[in-house]
Amino acid sequence: MTLQYVPIIDLGPYFGGTAEGKAEVAKAVNQACRDIGFLVITEHQIPKELIERVYALTSQFFDLPMADKRKADRPRPDMVRGYSAVAEESLSYSMEEAAPGDLKESFSIGPTDVPAEPYYSEEMAGPHFAPNVWPPELPGFQQAYAEYFAAMGDLARSLMRIFALALALELPETFFDDKIDKHISMFRSLRYPHLKEGIKEGQLRAGAHTDYGSLTIVKPDGALGGLQVCNRDGEWVDVPFVEDGFVVNIGDLMMQWTNDQWISTLHRVVNPPEDAAGDQQRKSLVFFHQPNYDVMVECLPSCLADGEKPLYAPVSSGDHLKSKFVRQTTFGGSKVA
Numbered sequence: 310m311t312l313q314y315v316p317i318i319d320l321g322p323y324f325g326g327t328a329e330g331k332a333e334v335a336k337a338v339n340q341a342c343r344d345i346g347f348l349v350i351t352e353h354q355i356p357k358e359l360i361e362r363v364y365a366l367t368s369q370f371f372d373l374p375m376a377d378k379r380k381a382d383r384p385r386p387d388m389v390r391g392y393s394a395v396a397e398e399s400l401s402y403s404m405e406e407a408a409p410g411d412l413k414e415s416f417s418i419g420p421t422d423v424p425a426e427p428y429y430s431e432e433m434a435g436p437h438f439a440p441n442v443w444p445p446e447l448p449g450f451q452q453a454y455a456e457y458f459a460a461m462g463d464l465a466r467s468l469m470r471i472f473a474l475a476l477a478l479e480l481p482e483t484f485f486d487d488k489i490d491k492h493i494s495m496f497r498s499l500r501y502p503h504l505k506e507g508i509k510e511g512q513l514r515a516g517a518h519t520d521y522g523s524l525t526i527v528k529p530d531g532a533l534g535g536l537q538v539c540n541r542d543g544e545w546v547d548v549p550f551v552e553d554g555f556v557v558n559i560g561d562l563m564m565q566w567t568n569d570q571w572i573s574t575l576h577r578v579v580n581p582p583e584d585a586a587g588d589q590q591r592k593s594l595v596f597f598h599q600p601n602y603d604v605m606v607e608c609l610p611s612c613l614a615d616g617e618k619p620l621y622a623p624v625s626s627g628d629h630l631k632s633k634f635v636r637q638t639t640f641g642g643s644k645v646a
């Protein structure tokens with residue numbers, strides 16, 4: 310039976326380290342990625358204290374006056390760093406479809422503590438290791454964000470190991486390790502204000518889109534107006550909110566790697582219901598995991614049945630990401646691509 314809802318999967322048995330425990334988790338993850346492309350994970354080993362610290366500093370940042378947030382403004386359209394205000398981006402643009410700007414503001418960082426080696430600065434590295442921009446006002450912010458980025462990188466590596474186990478018996482658990490050891494991921498905090506008026510026709514907190522990379526790890530809060538996923542029957546279903554859980558979904562690159570055996574699912578963030586009481590402002594912490602820029606993503610041999618052909622031409626992780634970024638930003642409503 311195909312899962313039509315997002316399952317909740319306890320990673321405890323994987324981290325417990327026994328072969329049975331790992332196989333049990335890998336099996337559940339395989340089904341989730343095949344059927345709906347989303348799962349909620351619990352027992353993920355990320356300290357609650359770190360999540361709470363990042364949340365608190367994120368609130369402080371978004372509460373700053375606009376002029377102060379603008380001190381950490383996004384430097385260039387192809388550099389996803391720093392602050393973007395409400396409606397400056399539309400995720401639906403990345404799907405080649407015109408849509409009003411998303412009702413969210415964001416703050417983004419890329420890799421921190423980048424080594425002073427040519428790999429990170431040569432032409433091919435493009436904007437992937439661009440310097441971060443930080444808000445000058447908030448002590449502890451840079452430290453907390455860098456710690457969170459590192460913790461998410463570690464969790465993503467564990468998830469990629471589970472993916473390797475889930476995909477094929479013949480793939481070693483560490484198959485992806487050397488493809489993500491210089492990952493070009495992005496961590497982005499989001500605040501969706503609770504707007505009661507001025508919302509345009511079709512304007513959402515985040516328009517329907519798929520994510521680009523290998524996987525995404527989201528820490529949502531419980532506000533009304535949350536994340537929805539389009540299931541195999543074409544219905545929008547709510548992602549369950551689990552207090553200490555993370556939402557994980559796979560992105561387009563993982564779908565290509567598996568020749569569509571796993572799906573990068575359309576999702577969106579809806580507005581709160583019109584009669585929602587109180588302030589239903591929503592905050593989320595989103596980590597977009599993206600393999601090393603020079604990794605060629607091409608169909609895994611174990612995902613090809615006899616006589617089947619790869620559906621996608623091989624693409625480098627860096628080129629794939631760059632092609633998506635530029636489309637996502639809007640300036641005065643026109644598409645920059």
Ligand SMILES: O=C(O)CCC(=O)C(=O)O
Binds near residue numbers: 400515578
């Ligand atoms: O805020 C969320 O829960 C998810 C947002 C999202 O899907 C994205 O930014 O790609």
Ligand SMILES: [Fe+2]
Binds near residue numbers: 518519576
């Ligand atoms: Fe997304």
